[in-house]
Amino acid sequence: MSHVEALMKAWLLDKFEGVKTLRIGDMADPVAGPGEVVLEVEFAALNPADRYLAEGQYPARPSLPHILGRDAVGVVSAAGKDVSDLRVGDRKVVLRGDVGVSRAGTLAQRVAAPVQSLVDVPAGWSREEAAGATLVYLTAYQALTQWGTLPPSVVLVTGASGGVGVATVQLASVMGHTVVGLSRSEEKRSRVRELGAAVALDPEDPQWPRRLKEQLPGRRVDLAVDNIGGELFAQVIETLGNNGRVSVVGRLAGPVPDFNTASLFFRRLRIGGVAVGAYTNAESRAAWREVVGLLAKKGSKPLVDRVFDFDQVPQAFERLARGPMGKVLVKVGG
Numbered sequence: 001m002s003h004v005e006a007l008m009k010a011w012l013l014d015k016f017e018g019v020k021t022l023r024i025g026d027m028a029d030p031v032a033g034p035g036e037v038v039l040e041v042e043f044a045a046l047n048p049a050d051r052y053l054a055e056g057q058y059p060a061r062p063s064l065p066h067i068l069g070r071d072a073v074g075v076v077s078a079a080g081k082d083v084s085d086l087r088v089g090d091r092k093v094v095l096r097g098d099v100g101v102s103r104a105g106t107l108a109q110r111v112a113a114p115v116q117s118l119v120d121v122p123a124g125w126s127r128e129e130a131a132g133a134t135l136v137y138l139t140a141y142q143a144l145t146q147w148g149t150l151p152p153s154v155v156l157v158t159g160a161s162g163g164v165g166v167a168t169v170q171l172a173s174v175m176g177h178t179v180v181g182l183s184r185s186e187e188k189r190s191r192v193r194e195l196g197a198a199v200a201l202d203p204e205d206p207q208w209p210r211r212l213k214e215q216l217p218g219r220r221v222d223l224a225v226d227n228i229g230g231e232l233f234a235q236v237i238e239t240l241g242n243n244g245r246v247s248v249v250g251r252l253a254g255p256v257p258d259f260n261t262a263s264l265f266f267r268r269l270r271i272g273g274v275a276v277g278a279y280t281n282a283e284s285r286a287a288w289r290e291v292v293g294l295l296a297k298k299g300s301k302p303l304v305d306r307v308f309d310f311d312q313v314p315q316a317f318e319r320l321a322r323g324p325m326g327k328v329l330v331k332v333g334g
Contacts, residue, residue, distance in 0.1 A: 010108030011313050012065035016056030019068075019317045027067070030104060030112035032080035037115060039074030039092060042334030043307070044106040045132030045327050046320045047071065047163065048250055053101070060101045069106030070099060073121060073131040075334065083115055092118040093130045096138055096276050096284050107313060109333055116281050122292045125301055127334075132163065132327030133302040137291045138276045138284060140167035143225045143247035144175065146272060154219050156180045156212075156239060158203065159227030161188040161325045164249055166303045168225045169195045174294045180212060180221065182232075188325050195303070203232050209239050220244065228253045237263050246271045307331050 007026040015021055032038045050068040052058045076090045086092070097117035099105055104112070121130040143164075144150070155172040159165045160181030172179045173196025181192035182203040189200035199215050201208040212221075220241025226233065230253025236246065244267060263269070279287065295301065303326030308316040310332050320328045 008109040009310070010067050010104075011069075013054055013068060014065050016054065016061075019051055019054045020314070022054070022068075022313060022317075024311065024313075025065075027065075027104075027108065030110055032078050032083070032112050034081040035083060035115055036080045036112050037076045037083060037086055037092075037118070038078040038110055038112050039072065039094070039118075040077045040334065041072050041074040041106055041109060041111055041332040042091075043073050043128055043131035044069045044330045044332055045071035045135075045163075046316055046330070047135055048252065048320065049135075050100070050105075051317065051320070058101075062102050067104040067106075067108050067111075068100055069108070069111075070094070070096065070101065070135050071132050072106035072111065072332075073127045074106075074111070074332075077110065086115055086118070091121055091127070093121055093134060095119045095134050095288060096279065097281070101277075107330065107332075116285075119285070119288055122296075128304050128307060128329055129302040132304065132329055133167075134288060135276065136163040136167045136327065137171070137302070138279065138287050139164050139249060139274060140171050140225070141287050141291050142276055142279070143168060143249055143274045144172055144223070146247060146274065147223065147245050147270070150175075150177070150223060152176045152178070153222035154178045154180065154216060154241075156182070156221045156224040156236065157197075157227075158182045158224070158232060158236060159250070159252060160192045160197065160200070161185065162227060162252075162323065163327050164225075164227055165192075166195060166326050169197050170298075170300045171291065171294055172225075173197070174298050174300065177223075178216070178219070180216070182208070182228075184323070191325055195300075196298075203228070203235075209235055212239055223247065225249060229256055230254050231257060234259065234263070237269065240267060240269055242267045244269050247274050248272065249274045302327060304329060
């Protein structure tokens with residue numbers, strides 16, 4: 001094999017100074033180690049975590065140049081030692097793991113991944129729907145379940161139109177909760193209702209906590225799943241009832257200013273971070289099976305916002321920053 005044939009195109013991060021520094025270049029083809037396969041990437045998906053890692057705001061410090069991308073669907077093109085249950089030509093989805101974090105990710109023509117970090121495309125799902133699903137749905141599932149079994153409750157979701165937001169609205173609805181979604185766009189609020197939210201409000205309306213009380217008289221929020229942070233956080237705390245909980249997923253609006261911890265005292269409120277990296281592989285696989293089963297109950301599927309060509313990765317990250325409705329994908333090949 002010639003040297004040229006052994007190269008692939010990939011988006012490379014040379015320094016932890018943000019996604020704007022990404023460049024497209026050549027990298028050596030990945031090699032499947034023991035228990036690994038190489039996937040020909042068909043579609044990859046973007047996540048806010050990619051941006052955080054690119055900005056040096058993430059615990060992981062992979063060697064540079066690094067290839068971002070944690071989600072993908074692709075076809076097996078090579079298998080390493082000790083791989084007996086996968087064959088060349090099998091289509092697989094990347095489950096949460098080290099791919100795109102401490103090892104090369106999916107914004108490349110090919111990616112090597114451990115077999116244990118791969119799952120099947122769920123029945124009835126398109127490649128595009130599967131490509132961006134695993135990380136956001138595992139995150140949403142952990143956010144909804146980390147406090148133990150929740151009886152039918154009022155669940156508030158901030159950033160309800162984003163990737164994790166959409167997944168949380170869908171899963172919480174199937175679980176039997178009364179879902180309240182926050183989104184700045186009237187069109188997106190309408191979509192959030194279609195996805196299963198009983199109430200959808202504009203977080204930029206200073207009166208939204210009062211409007212929530214009016215629409216759910218006598219009820220308070222039992223669990224808030226917060227993707228936003230920033231100034232909105234204090235208002236979210238205001239809506240919680242006794243023993244209310246907050247699952248903190250993201251901080252798209254930045255740090256929480258002047259937070260008064262006294263707001264937690266008398267209602268015995270609890271705040272907990274969500275980190276799917278804390279799941280073992282077995283826990284990730286079990287959670288994913290639960291997710292797929294829950295979605296199948298209502299025929300719900302992942303929502304794809306837009307698909308960009310491989311040479312448009314910078315524009316895809318711009319779309320992610322502007323607030324998509326669902327997942328932003330990149331068509332790599334296939």
